[in-house]
Amino acid sequence: MQRLSVFLFTSILGKNIYDEFDDVLGELKDIYVTTEQGYPRVIGYKVKRDGVTFHYEFRSIVFYSEDNKVKILTRGSKEILPRTYSYLLSRNLLDKKIVDINGKRVVRVDDLRIAEIAGEYRVIAVETGPLAKFRRMNCQAIGRFLYKILNKDYEDKVLMWDDVESLEMVNNNLQISVPYKKLSTLHPADLADILENLDANSRKQIFESLDEDLAADTLEEIEQEYKSSIIKDLSEAKAVEVLENMPNDEIADILDYDIDFRVMNAQELDFDDEEFDVVISRNLTWTLPDIEKAYKEWYRVLKKDGVLLNFDADYGKVSLKEEMKSLGEEHSHNMMDSSLVKECDDIKQELEISKRRRPMWDEKFLQEIGFESCKIDCEISGRVYKIKDDFYNPTPMFKVCAIKSR
Numbered sequence: 001m002q003r004l005s006v007f008l009f010t011s012i013l014g015k016n017i018y019d020e021f022d023d024v025l026g027e028l029k030d031i032y033v034t035t036e037q038g039y040p041r042v043i044g045y046k047v048k049r050d051g052v053t054f055h056y057e058f059r060s061i062v063f064y065s066e067d068n069k070v071k072i073l074t075r076g077s078k079e080i081l082p083r084t085y086s087y088l089l090s091r092n093l094l095d096k097k098i099v100d101i102n103g104k105r106v107v108r109v110d111d112l113r114i115a116e117i118a119g120e121y122r123v124i125a126v127e128t129g130p131l132a133k134f135r136r137m138n139c140q141a142i143g144r145f146l147y148k149i150l151n152k153d154y155e156d157k158v159l160m161w162d163d164v165e166s167l168e169m170v171n172n173n174l175q176i177s178v179p180y181k182k183l184s185t186l187h188p189a190d191l192a193d194i195l196e197n198l199d200a201n202s203r204k205q206i207f208e209s210l211d212e213d214l215a216a217d218t219l220e221e222i223e224q225e226y227k228s229s230i231i232k233d234l235s236e237a238k239a240v241e242v243l244e245n246m247p248n249d250e251i252a253d254i255l256d257y258d259i260d261f262r263v264m265n266a267q268e269l270d271f272d273d274e275e276f277d278v279v280i281s282r283n284l285t286w287t288l289p290d291i292e293k294a295y296k297e298w299y300r301v302l303k304k305d306g307v308l309l310n311f312d313a314d315y316g317k318v319s320l321k322e323e324m325k326s327l328g329e330e331h332s333h334n335m336m337d338s339s340l341v342k343e344c345d346d347i348k349q350e351l352e353i354s355k356r357r358r359p360m361w362d363e364k365f366l367q368e369i370g371f372e373s374c375k376i377d378c379e380i381s382g383r384v385y386k387i388k389d390d391f392y393n394p395t396p397m398f399k400v401c402a403i404k405s406r
Contacts, residue, residue, distance in 0.1 A: 001064040001071065008127070009089055009112035012063060017047055017056075017072045025077060026054060030090045032082055033123060039161050042114070042121040044080050046088065055080050061121075089123070092166070097198065098126060099165040101182050104190040106197040113158070126159045184210060192221035195230075204233045207242075216245035219254065227254040267294045274303045282311040285362075291353045292365065299369055302404045308371065310362065310400040311380070316354025318395050320345050326394060359398040371402035 009031070017025045026049030033040035045061075047054045059076025087093070089112060097106050111127040165182040183191060183206060195203050195218070207215055207230060219227060219242060231239050231254055243251050252259040264270050266281075267290050279298045288294050298308055320341050348354055356362075363374045377399040385392050 001066040004063040004065055004070070006113060006115045006124075007063055007065075007070070009094065009114055009123075012070050012072065013090070015070050015072055017045070017061075017074055019077055020073075020075045025049065025056070025074070028072065029053070030088045032086045032088060034083065034086050035166075039117070039122040039124055040087070040089075042123075043086055044082065055082055093123075096166075097202070098159075099183060099194055100159055100163065101165060101186065102159075102163050104186065104194065106194055107157075107159070124161055126161065126164050127157070128159065129157050184214060188214065188217035189221045191218045192223075196223060196226055200229060200233060203230055207234060208238050212241040212245050215242045220246065220250060224253065267297060269297045269301055271301045273300055274306075275301050276306060277303055278307050278309065280309045280311075283313070285310060285312050286315045286348070286353055287351070288353065289351060295362075295366060296369055299366075299371065299404060304404060304406065306404045308366070308400070308402045308404070310402075311397060312358070312362075312400075313393070313395040313397045314358040315395055316348060316351070316356070316358075320348075323394055327392070359400055362400050363402075366400070366402045370404065370406060372405040373401075373403040375401045377401070 012028055013030075015028055017028055019025050026047035028045060029048045030046035031042055032044035032046065032055070034043050035041075044055055044057045047056055056074075056077050057080050058074040058078070061072065061074045064071045064073065093109055093112065096109055098109050099105075100107050107126075107128045109126050110129060112123050113125040113127065114121055115124045117124075183194070186194070191214075195206060198206075203226070207218075210218065215238075219230065222230070231242070234242070243254075246254075248259075249261065252261075262270075266284060267288060279302055281298075285291050285294065302308065321338075324341065359376050359378070363376055366374050378396065380399050381393070381397045384397065
């Protein structure tokens with residue numbers, strides 16, 4: 001008998017496993033592997049005997065070839081409980097889709113190459129192609145003949161494990177490695193092409209694992225027909241992450257909303273009375289020459305029971321020049337020219353709103369012009385800026401929520 005150091009997974013499936021006494025333990029139905037350390041490592045065997053399924057590990061297991069037939073000899077069998085972070089090659093990999101990183105495409109796994117490395121069996125490569133399919137049906141010669149007649153390429157493609165990314169063999173509950181790490185190295189356009197060829201669940205899993213910048217860039221490259229469903233399938237937190245990194249017009253297209261973007265004076269709106277259910281403002285009111293006029297306009301265009309949401313900060317109390325000294329060198333504000341910062345500070349100090357005590361003044365004035373149920377939230381900065389990144393705002397923000405009741 002010839003000992004096999006490299007063999008195909010399908011060549012051993014369904015073969016009997018013998019113990020040290022040459023008794024049949026059962027028929028090999030599947031193999032458990034773990035992906036903790038690079039190439040998937042074999043850690044157990046699923047065996048069926050007399051209709052009952054057993055899970056074994058062996059002190060020693062050797063695969064032999066004799067007269068073109070495979071024989072599996074073992075020593076020291078022990079029943080095991082499958083580990084939660086292990087995968088079955090047949091269930092999770094064989095006949096499943098996998099990403100060819102170099103070829104930037106999705107392929108189907110037709111067979112797997114297993115090799116003995118340092119006393120352990122590991123999956124080292126994936127085979128995909130027509131001959132692998134025919135070989136599994138024991139009609140490889142027929143397959144070659146048919147493809148030769150059709151003058152088509154019938155050679156299988158062998159993809160080393162380093163060059164593929166499994167879509168099934170990823171457990172997002174594990175902190176062992178970054179899910180889909182190989183996919184994250186691809187250009188967004190190539191990643192988009194791959195995702196379009198996957199099912200909705202696989203697309204969702206991959207998008208959840210990408211950082212927000214790559215996810216946003218990839219989403220912009222994906223065909224329109226997939227964009228909306230991807231966003232809707234994502235978790236709320238991930239969807240917000242992705243959309244925050246995209247232009248407003250692109251967001252509108254993705255969500256399939258009919259949004260009319262207009263540029264106009266916030267103090268003189270070109271809208272009819274009582275036209276909107278909600279008016280939202282963020283980091284705007286501190287820049288307005290006449291905030292009282294703006295608030296009255298916003299009240300005018302709101303319907304009865306309409307809501308005003310204003311997110312702002314009391315920037316009149318701070319110096320942008322001094323504030324920037326506390327920010328990191330990579331902060332976006334530190335990319336501004338010093339003369340522009342000084343000009344901004346000078347203009348800000350001339351504005352009437354900078355002399356008000358906010359948001360108390362906002363609440364009082366809104367009630368005077370007819371708003372009711374005014375609520376102030378001065379704790380939102382801690383919820384919005386959880387990390388001090390390049391866009392961190394050190395000035396405490398507030399939210400004003402007011403309802404038009406008449």
